[in-house]
Amino acid sequence: MTAPLQLAVIIGSTREGRFGPTVGRWFARQAEQHEDMAVDVIDLAEARLPGELAGRAPAEVAAVTERLAKADAFTVVTPEYNHSYPASLKTLIDWHYTQWQAKPVGFVSYGGVAGGLRAVEHLRPVFAELHSVTVRDTVSFHGAWGRFDDSGEPLEPDGCNTAAKTMLDQLAWWGFALREARAKHPYGG
Template identity: 50%
Template sequence: MTSPLRLALILGSAREGRFCDVVAEWAQRRVVRHGGFEIDRIDPLDWPLSGRINRSDEAQLQQLRERLHAADGFLVITPEYNHGYPAALKALIDACYEPWRAKPVAFVSYGASSGGLRAIEQLRQVYGELHAVTLRDCVNLVHAWRQFGVDGELREPQAAHQAMTTTLARLSWWAWALRDARTAMPYEAAA
């Protein structure tokens, strides 16, 4: 029997009072509802990711690498800060190299008028360099802080729920396909 897909749900913000928690909780509930994934939630607040890596941090960073390596796919929850993605997310991505290879990456973004799309476009370039496969389908939440009620649910959820359903279906497809491909031939053996 094949084991379920392992999904790393990655929070992209480390700001105090961040809205990322609200969006990540919503996304996680949607993933659970979709089914088919074991979720490993990865938060930059849990790791020494200042941009300067000390030898004393290496053991903790190795744990991060192992968790990312175990993932079959990634769902990145990112805000858009000043037309880009947050430094904490960049530090998390740059702390590792190999665990991203030949794995799919999907995005849930939020921000002001663009809903975080500029952050996603920049992340596509970064993940491409890491040999990851980014999905075209995504969820972007324009003025997200206005869209969520105090209960953490969307006030008008139809469009976002449909976008998430499509994103998760495609993420699942790519995660299965690439897991099978990595099993048949390790990515490193391809070139």
């Protein structure tokens, strides 16, 4: 029996009144339905990472570092701020390096008309620089605030649940393949 894939779901928004937890919790529930995945939700608002990248990493960073290191795959839940992703995500990314290497990254985005897709397109080359593999398919919520009910469930679940399953299947394929490859031959990026 193969050990479950460790999937870190990262909620990237830290803004007051943010919508990210609604989208992130929905996606985590989708991932938990994948029998071969164990889910760890990392909410950056709770992590409280310092923005100053200087010297030794403080305890807040060390706690997140351990969780990222254990992950076999990542899903980044991101809003779109000014045609890009939030500074909180960049801070998380920049505090870490080897934790991202040779692991797949998927994206769940949300926003207005563009649904956060411009944020995703900005994140892809950043993760490529970190030697991560981004999966092609994403989950995107256009006009997200009107797409969920008061209990945090999508009003029209069929399309988004299908998109989530497609992306999770890709993450699982890459996650297992890369975990096996890292075990046989440690990545030396």
